Amino acid sequence: MLDIAALGPAGQYRTRRRTSVTDASGVPALELASVPGLVVSHWIDTLRGSEPLPVAEMPDVLRKAADVFEAEEILGDDLAAHQGRVAALTGTPVSVVRECDRLITETLRDVLRAPSLARPTGCAALGAPVPETPAAGAAWRRTGDVFAVHAAGNSPGVHSMWLEALALGYRVVVRPSNRDPLTPFRLVTALWQAGVPTTQLILVPCDHATADLIIERADRALVYGGQDVVDKYRNRSDVLIQGPGRSKLVVAADADRRAGLALAVEGAAYHAGTACTATTGVLVEHDPAGFARELADALRELVLVGPQDDAACLPCMPEADAKRLAAAVLERAGNATVHLAPRVERLGGEGALATITPAVVELASAKDPLLSYEVPFPCVWVAPFERDAPDVLDGSLVLALHTGDAALVARAVELTAVSNVYWGRPTSWVHQDVPHDGFLGEFLMRAKGLAHGD
Known part of the structure; x- marks a missing residue:
C-alpha cells in the first residue's frame, strides 16, 4: 500500500494517526496521514507570516510545475501510472482522469488568463508596481x-x-478528499519542485473537525460538498460553496429533436455522470415521454467495463454502494415512469468492484423536486416544459437551451439563480474564457482606490 504523507511548511510530515483508504472495489489501497488541529494551526500561522512569490514571477514557476507534473515520477509513478492508479482508486474512468490532468497542466501554463478576464477594467494590470x-x-x-x-x-x-x-x-491550504489524495499530492509536489515555497502551499489531510478549523483560520475558503455543506455555509461571505450543480437542458419544440437528444446524451454521460455540469434534468416541450424513451435507448448502449479500461464511461464503486444508489433512485421515483432502471453490474477481480448503469425517469411535472435530484452516475429526470413558466429552470449551475427562440434564452439569462446559460450546447461544454460558477477572482480580489503624485 502507498503511504501518503502530509506536505507541511517544512516538507513531508508523517503522523501517528492514519486513515486507511480503499479503492473502488473496497480493497485497502493506501494509508493517508491525518494531521491534528494544533499542528494545522501552527502551519497556518507559518503561512500567514511568510512572503509569497511575486505575481510577476508566478507564470514561469507554474509553467515549470506543469512540466514536472507531466514528466517526473512522483510516489514512484510516471503520469500514465498515476492516472491508472487514480482511476482504480476512485472508480473514475481513466479517460476522464487524463482529461482532468490536461486541464490542470493547461491551467498551470496560462494561470493568469482567468484573473485577467475577471479584473475590472478600471484596475491596473496584475502585478504592476504602484509607481507604474x-x-x-x-x-x-x-x-x-x-x-x-x-x-x-x-x-x-x-x-x-x-x-x-x-x-x-495567496498562501494556500489544500485539504484533500480521502477519495483522491493522489492528484493533489502530485500537484503540490510538482509546484514545490518548480519553486513555489513550502510556506506558500501545503497539503493537509485531516478529519472533519480539523477541516472546520482550517476554514475558521483562513481568510477565504473554497468548499465542495452536497446540500448539507450548502446549508452549513450559505450565510458565510468568506466561503465560496461548490455544491450540487442540478444542471438542466431544455429541448424546445422549435428545435431539431435528434440534435436535442445528442445534447442530452453528451451531457448525461459527461465525466461518467459525476460532474456538477453533467445533465440532471431535461425539460422537453413536445412529447417528453417519447423523448425519455429515446434517451433511455441511447444511454442503454454505454459499455460496462472497469475504470482502467480506455472504453470506460461509467463510474465504478464497491457493489454495496452501487446497490444503495440504484435503490435510492428507484425509491424516490415512486409512481413516476421509469424508462431505464439503474442496474448494478459486478465486474469481477479482487474485492467487489461494480458499475452502475444509467437511469432515465419521466416526471409528470417540471415542478417535481426530483428534477434536481443529483446522484454520482448518469441519472436523468425528464419533464414537460412550458415556456410560460421558466421559473422551473432557476437553481441550475448550467442551463442549456436547445431552441431557436432568442427571447427564451434572454429570459433564461435573467434568472438570478442560474450561473451559466449555454445556447445550443450541452450542459457539460467548457471553455477557458467562460467561468465555471462566476470568476474565482470576484471572490478572491477587490478594487482598491489608488492615487499617487507625479
Whole structure:
C-alpha cells in the first residue's frame, strides 16, 4: 500500500494517526496521514507570516510545475501510472482522469488568463508596481492572505481551480478528499519542485473537525460538498460553496429533436455522470415521454467495463454502494415512469468492484423536486416544459437551451439563480474564457482606490 504523507511548511510530515483508504472495489489501497488541529494551526500561522512569490514571477514557476507534473515520477509513478492508479482508486474512468490532468497542466501554463478576464477594467494590470500605475485609478488586490480548499474527490479537475489563488499571492491550504489524495499530492509536489515555497502551499489531510478549523483560520475558503455543506455555509461571505450543480437542458419544440437528444446524451454521460455540469434534468416541450424513451435507448448502449479500461464511461464503486444508489433512485421515483432502471453490474477481480448503469425517469411535472435530484452516475429526470413558466429552470449551475427562440434564452439569462446559460450546447461544454460558477477572482480580489503624485 502507498503511504501518503502530509506536505507541511517544512516538507513531508508523517503522523501517528492514519486513515486507511480503499479503492473502488473496497480493497485497502493506501494509508493517508491525518494531521491534528494544533499542528494545522501552527502551519497556518507559518503561512500567514511568510512572503509569497511575486505575481510577476508566478507564470514561469507554474509553467515549470506543469512540466514536472507531466514528466517526473512522483510516489514512484510516471503520469500514465498515476492516472491508472487514480482511476482504480476512485472508480473514475481513466479517460476522464487524463482529461482532468490536461486541464490542470493547461491551467498551470496560462494561470493568469482567468484573473485577467475577471479584473475590472478600471484596475491596473496584475502585478504592476504602484509607481507604474495611473496617478488616479484603482489596484486589484487580495481580500486576504490565506486561502483554504476543501477539495472534492469526484473529479481530479477540481484541483485546477485553486491554482488561480496561488498565482495571485495567496498562501494556500489544500485539504484533500480521502477519495483522491493522489492528484493533489502530485500537484503540490510538482509546484514545490518548480519553486513555489513550502510556506506558500501545503497539503493537509485531516478529519472533519480539523477541516472546520482550517476554514475558521483562513481568510477565504473554497468548499465542495452536497446540500448539507450548502446549508452549513450559505450565510458565510468568506466561503465560496461548490455544491450540487442540478444542471438542466431544455429541448424546445422549435428545435431539431435528434440534435436535442445528442445534447442530452453528451451531457448525461459527461465525466461518467459525476460532474456538477453533467445533465440532471431535461425539460422537453413536445412529447417528453417519447423523448425519455429515446434517451433511455441511447444511454442503454454505454459499455460496462472497469475504470482502467480506455472504453470506460461509467463510474465504478464497491457493489454495496452501487446497490444503495440504484435503490435510492428507484425509491424516490415512486409512481413516476421509469424508462431505464439503474442496474448494478459486478465486474469481477479482487474485492467487489461494480458499475452502475444509467437511469432515465419521466416526471409528470417540471415542478417535481426530483428534477434536481443529483446522484454520482448518469441519472436523468425528464419533464414537460412550458415556456410560460421558466421559473422551473432557476437553481441550475448550467442551463442549456436547445431552441431557436432568442427571447427564451434572454429570459433564461435573467434568472438570478442560474450561473451559466449555454445556447445550443450541452450542459457539460467548457471553455477557458467562460467561468465555471462566476470568476474565482470576484471572490478572491477587490478594487482598491489608488492615487499617487507625479
